[in-house]
Amino acid sequence: MRQNSYNQYNFQDQQRLQAYFNTRRYNQPLNDGFSISDSSQGTVIAVDGQSRAAYDKMIKDNFKYTQDNYQEAYKDAARTGRPIVAIFGGFEHNNSRQLIENSLPNAKNGAAKDAIYIYIDRAKTKDPELAKFADSQLAGGHNAAVSIVFSVKPGADGSLQPEAPVMRWQGADHSMISSFNAAIAATRERQESFKGQFNPNALTEKSDKSDKAEKSEKTERGDRSGSSFEIARAAITREITAATDSEDWHDGERHYREAIRAADKVNPAEIEAEQQRIAKAVATTPQDSAEFQQLVRDQANLTFVKNAKAATRADLGIACLKWGESQTDDDLKQKFREIGAQWIDSAGLRNPSIYSNPELHKRLAATGIPADELQALLPLLKPAEEAEQKRDLFKYGGDGKTSDSPPSTVTPKVEGAPKVEGAPKVEGAPKVEDAQEAAKAKEAAKLKEAARLKEAARVRAEAKAKEDEEAKEAEKLAQLKKIEQEDLAKAVATPEEYYAALKYAADRGLPVIVKVGQEHCPPCMAMAPALKAAEEALNGKAVVIRVRADLEKTNELAMDLGAGEGVPITKFARPVPWDKAHQGLQELIPERHSGFTSRDKKGFSEKDVPDTLEYFIAAGFQEWRKTAATKR
Known part of the structure; x- marks a missing residue:
């Protein structure tokens, strides 16, 4: 099994019973070792040794936020700078109890200081959008609870916008604790960076009716x-x-x-x-x-x-x-x-x-x-x-x-500094009778003024240099963000689009470079500039395909390509689109399960070259030429 670490921003290894559940996905017995059923009625009466009443009490006692008020959790996260951990489960999901009582003990009692915890019971979810998202998390034929970590960002109008999860765990294995703690710590830094950027009105506790009334009022009077x-x-x-x-x-x-x-x-x-x-x-x-x-x-x-x-x-x-x-x-x-x-x-x-x-x-x-x-x-x-x-x-x-003039309730008008009635009157500097002393004083004043002007020029120059440097850095970051967004936009939208790209390459006798990643994954995003430069340098000599693990339609494809064991993943392969058992790939060199070293890195040297994307692609082409006559 490949190494599984949070630093690769993965979806984690599946729980040890995942394969067992998948083999039974279309023929689940009534008594699976976790659930106790009334076979005469086909009704589950206890799961993991817990009755439905006990399950309901467990959720009520431990969670302040559920599927009924999850949007209030977003407000709490925005106010406090804590990330959100959402648990998707239900009475019939056989490890909800294990997850809450053992694997994520901070979720208990609703008093955790590390994150805001929400429990989403799919069977009780009435919100259509939340239900759809819960279905996407619980899909796959398993019967396990799913936990995700994410942050809430401010929209263009300061509204609350949940971001894509940075981590997802299926099941309740105790080994998840360290990875979850690391994910929560990293996401908390991001959530804290958003404090003060939200619209204050979005953080107030209002009912849906008052929100709608306010929106209606704004619409009537115009934006x-x-x-x-x-x-x-x-x-x-x-x-x-x-x-x-x-x-x-x-x-x-x-x-x-x-x-x-x-x-x-x-x-x-x-x-x-x-x-x-x-x-x-x-x-x-x-x-x-x-x-x-x-x-x-x-x-x-x-x-x-x-x-x-x-x-x-x-x-x-x-x-x-x-x-x-x-x-x-x-x-x-x-x-x-x-x-x-x-x-x-x-x-x-x-x-x-x-x-x-x-x-x-x-x-x-x-x-x-x-x-x-x-x-x-x-x-x-x-x-x-x-x-x-x-x-x-x-x-x-x-x-x-x-x-x-601003409203006096916030910034009262100040007419000027208060007068000081008893201040002594200053007639001016004492007279200098001696002409020579006056000349010396005048020269000293000139020198002092020259020194002041010189120091002022130095301060202005330093401040201007700092401003220019900040502007350059801002421009550089904006350009990098643009490249990252372009990289995300180039990802295939469906598995059919992925196999069509493979066919295109196969028909033209070209190799393929496949990148599997996701948004909010620093190593994945760090690859974007180098991959763009490589794609331009290849000039049609290879086809680059990007697959995102955080999109609903390509999540399963990404998992088949190995995303369950860590992203980013980079593959150099011969396209064989008819061989879907191997995701249409005949890999020519070992795939890469981490990011690459950038040539722009401070202190980059020749010893870092083998760790670059360019070196990886060159090695792939070398193997491609060796096996040019070989077909799968």
């Missing part, structure tokens, strides 16, 4: 682009409030970063389009109408989100300075100061006026850091321009216009 800015504003406000209330700086930093991420998700083109929409609508809308008031709110949301790109970064920068002042270690304090200054400069790149913002100066002074040290940390700081800053940028408002 407004301003609503997306309202959602973004709510997400930013929530994270900033949580960051401010956090007692631990680690937790505070996490919330600030979530606020920054939410602000950055809004595209500048969307902001421009929304601004134009509001400007056109304002010109033709009576000011005493409800529509005009809605435009005011839309403008407030727009301005809030637009300014948030800079203000959220400055917020985190100031917080870092404060956290640093609470440190007793001088090196650590300096590190916090440097990081804080970098975040404030990052804000300045997005809104240069922030350096003269009076609220920024006020908050910097509140950190307790001496003014000369602050100036050294932030060379671009300018004197506060009170006249130009009529509103607090840190409330993410605009220039004080009515249309820019």
Whole structure:
């Protein structure tokens, strides 16, 4: 048996009794060693030593979420950052009890901290879509419960969208525990990365009727682009409030970063389009109408989100300075100061006026850091321009216009910094009587200004280089994502399409390269760029066929090709489409049950060449030429 490990993102080996059950799939006896039946009535009265009443009690006592409220589990996962484990079974599935009580003990009592557990009883499922999915999981002639691990991602509108399973286990063998724990840990990281990206309305506990009523209301009034800015504003406000209330700086930093991420998700083109929409609508809308008031709110949301790109970064920068002042270690304090200054400069790149913002100066002074040290940390700081800053940028408002004013319940308008009545009057710098001393002072001021400008240029250059690097990395990731999606789209849709591709290759005397994989499998996706490059380099000298194990119509074909023992799988073979007993393949070299080393890997050397896809294909062609005259 081939090695079976979670790192290959497989569907796991079938339980040890799978073959036994498959031989009996069309002739199941009434007493199979697990079920006790009344042969006179043909009715199962006990399974695995458990009555139906005991089974119902077991499910009720141990699972908060079932087929009746599974969508609430999605909300729980989105709120808490925990992945979902769904168990598909029923009273007559002979190892549901073993699975719950022995193999997945964390599922008991509904109090697990590692994941959100759902139990789906197919016989009691009323939701048509869920029933169809449950049937696909329980299909295959076996009588075993099935467990899967998956995450819930935000849709384009922030709605809850379950992702494809990263792991599936059939049966209740005790050996599944370690693999399941590994799968849950990996999926939890992905689920936690989605926190703060969901539409808050999607996470509230509402009945189906209220959801439908809300959708109907939105349909009647029309879809407004301003609503997306309202959602973004709510997400930013929530994270900033949580960051401010956090007692631990680690937790505070996490919330600030979530606020920054939410602000950055809004595209500048969307902001421009929304601004134009509001400007056109304002010109033709009576000011005493409800529509005009809605435009005011839309403008407030727009301005809030637009300014948030800079203000959220400055917020985190100031917080870092404060956290640093609470440190007793001088090196650590300096590190916090440097990081804080970098975040404030990052804000300045997005809104240069922030350096003269009076609220920024006020908050910097509140950190307790001496003014000369602050100036050294932030060379671009300018004197506060009170006249130009009529509103607090840190409330993410605009220039004080009515249309820019956000609702006071969220971000109250601030007319300016408070006046200090008792502040001493400063007439100016002391006079320097001696001309020589005045010249020295003037020269020193020039040198200081030159040093400030030089440091400012350095900071801008470093920030620009970092921005460029981030942009390049983002472009690289986008291109990689595009290649991965193309790879998934090229997979055969049905077994018939697979055998048609084999026939096409056989008719032309070409070998085939078969890749078996699935989405959400890092090694499978990592192969996409190399496979695309190889396919282009082959230029029709071989036919590349992709088979996905996570599609309902090709799952069984993928299993026949070996997916049950791990994916990705890569085969180099002679096509024999008439030989379906061997899936139409005469393999020329040993198949590969893992990913390949990329030539782009850091530290790649000649010793890594035999582990590349190119080397695998070259070895296949060498064997192909040797056996060119041989036919199966």
